[in-house]
Every structure is written in structure tokens, then in C-alpha cells.
Amino acid sequence: MDGIDVSAVDLRLTDGTVELTPLGHRAVGYPAALREALLTALPPNGCTAGELCRLDTEVGQAFATAAGEALTDLAGGRADLIASLGQTIYHWVDGSRCLGTLQLGQPAWIAEYTGLPVIADLRVRDVAAGGHGAPLAAMLDQLWLSGATEPVAALNIGGIANITVVGPDAPTLAFDTGPGNALLDTAARMVSDGVWQQDVDGELAAQGTVRADLLATLLADTYYVKQPPKSTGKEHFHADYLRAALEGVPHVPAVDLLATLVELTACTIAQACRGRGVGKVVASGGGVRNPVLMAALRRCLDPVPVVTSDELGLPTDAKEAYLAALLGFLTWSGIPADAAGATGAAGPRLLGSITPGKGPLHLPDPVTTAVTRLRVC
Ligand SMILES: Nc1ncnc2c1ncn2[C@@H]1O[C@H](COP(=O)(O)OP(=O)(O)OP(=O)(O)O)[C@@H](O)[C@H]1O
Ligand SMILES: [Mg+2]
16 A cells, blocks of 8 residues: 556466566555545545545556556557556455455556556456455466475565465465564554654664564464465454554553564564475565564574565566566466465466457457466566
């Protein structure tokens, strides 16, 4: 919810290998009022149907502008299609199942503004097939990281942190480990009365001490011991959740709160990797920019090395935007884009809904050969 990540990508399929050439990426902040309205609509607050309609429209319009500018600046004004993961506003999990998921950013605005077909609503088909619809990174990570002699975990630290474990001997598994930056950002807003949106560079956390009592309270959440596939969201890890945890312990100074939440994120990620034979972690997402979080993560995972996705050719800030492009390309090519079973779906599924561009849809003939690898080149 910090903004819109846009990328332009050239994608080709040759002999079962997807060749992905990044053409460029950028982050476009949401207009301040829209961001504030999105944050306000999050649980535990909720919002009316009228507000939801307004948010869906305004996010769609913001996506349209961002896509149109990227089309001109990054893709020379030419593209076949646009793929949009949307802005998650609610991810409905009950027990071990995901029952629904809602992403805002009405694709008609993007199609109208750019004239291009738009593939959106990529998550919900996986949910309809019994999966969690998240994390959808499994397909990219599996194609990109398979072939190693020991399991590799691709980690994305967004609001929620998620890993994909790709191994030589076991099927790919993708699940949310718990909070990434969500509680850190919530705490930053809480301790500054809404002035700070984040603890920039972990400056507060670096001055604090981990409070064992608060950490124990937070770690008692049963989400962490659930077996994957599993997913979660900001409807679980929100401001009231944090307030309830704080009420159960003596006063926690701001710097100690941030330090404890850094530790919570780092140790729950490490715990999720443990026991799965992970030999390397490839990290991406905004959390990689927080040096205090990265130091804690390296300590908790030691001796397992943590590298960033940059080192393997995909920029940490834009991996999810490149993922959206890949999912759109696969869908357009008639290829199921949910790595079979990784999120719990009954089998491989074609994802997404397609909104036509200026003219009628002309989809390419569906690809029938198996897609087995992804090469960033
Ligand atoms: N310099 C920094 N210091 C501390 N935290 C940072 C820094 N830069 C980015 N972040 C964190 O990264 C977050 C943005 O990361 P990202 O865009 O990957 O996630 P998101 O958009 O919130 O989540 P999602 O991908 O789950 O929708 C910020 O909200 C902030 O918490
Ligand atoms: Mg973001």
C-alpha cells in the first residue's frame, strides 16, 4: 500500500524456457489522499459499499496513469498487454482455507486509458480451485530457481512475508510466513501519531532492545504453527492486533516495540525455512531496504546465506511487478500460471480475467509444450 510498482518486460517462450528481459521498472506513489483512504478502509475499520466503489475506481485510475506512463517511458509506447495484480483490500481466510480474496483497481480504467487488453483478478481462480490465491510467486520462483542441488527459498518481504521453497526432491510449496513490514509500518504510525509511514532504515529499531515478553506474546499466534499451504493478510496483522499484544505486557518504549517487531518478522521467516532443508534464501520486497531487518534475518537464518534477487537478475523492488507480467504472459499464452498445488489448489489452472483493449481480443494459439524453466536475460 505504499504505492504502485510498474515494470515493462519482454517475454518469449523458446523450447519450454521463458526468456524474461526486464526493460525497466519504477515505483509510483499513490496520491496521499488515496493512500490514506486505503489504509482507513483496512480491517479492523472496514468500509461501506460506496467507499469500496470509490477506492476501486480511484485505484484503477491511478493504475491506468502509472501503466500509461510506463508504456511510453519504459516500453517505447508498444506492448501487447498489461497485467495487474491489483491492490489487495481483503483476503478472506477461515481456518486452513481461503474462501475469497478481493483486489481493487478496476481494469477497465487501464484498458480505456492505454487501449491495451488487461489481465487482472489473477488470484481468485486459484482460490476457486481450493488454493489460497497467494502467494502467486510460486510459478516464477519454481521456473527461475529449480535445478539447484538443495532447496532454495525465494522470500518476498512486502506487507506480509512469503516464501516459495523450490527443491530438487519435493513439490514446490509457497506460503505466507506472517508479517513482513505490516506490523512495523503500523507501529511506526502508532508511535508517531500517523506522521511516519515507516521506520526508515530501521532507525528506531536499531536503538531498541527486543522485549522477550512481547515477543513471546506475539509468537504465541497459532498462525506460525499451521501447516502450509497457508496465507494471511492485514485483516489479521493490524493495529488492534498489536494493541491487544501490548496490553498484555508492561509498557514498551517505541524503540523496543520496533526492535521486537523486527525480531518477530525475522525469526518467523527463519522458522518457516527451518526443517525444509533450505540451503539459500533469495530475498526481495521493500523489507530488503531495512538494514536492521536484514541483519536480524541473517542472524536468525545463520548459517543459511541470504542473497537478494538483484544478484540473480531481478530487482528486489520490482520482483512482484515482473511476476505480474509473467503471470499475464502465461495466461495470454494459455498456460496455467499457478504452480500446480503450491498454494493448495486442486491442480494447474488458467488464471485471471481479460478485459479487451481498443479492439477485439486476438489471443495467440495456446501453447501446448510444457514450460520448465525461466531465464532472466
Ligand atoms: N528504507 C526503508 N526502511 C525501512 N523500511 C522500508 C524501507 N524501504 C521500504 N521499506 C518497507 O517496505 C515496504 C514496502 O515494500 P513493498 O512495496 O514490497 O510492500 P507492500 O507494497 O507494502 O506490500 P505487498 O507487496 O504485500 O502489497 C514499506 O511499507 C516499508 O515498510
Ligand atoms: Mg509496495
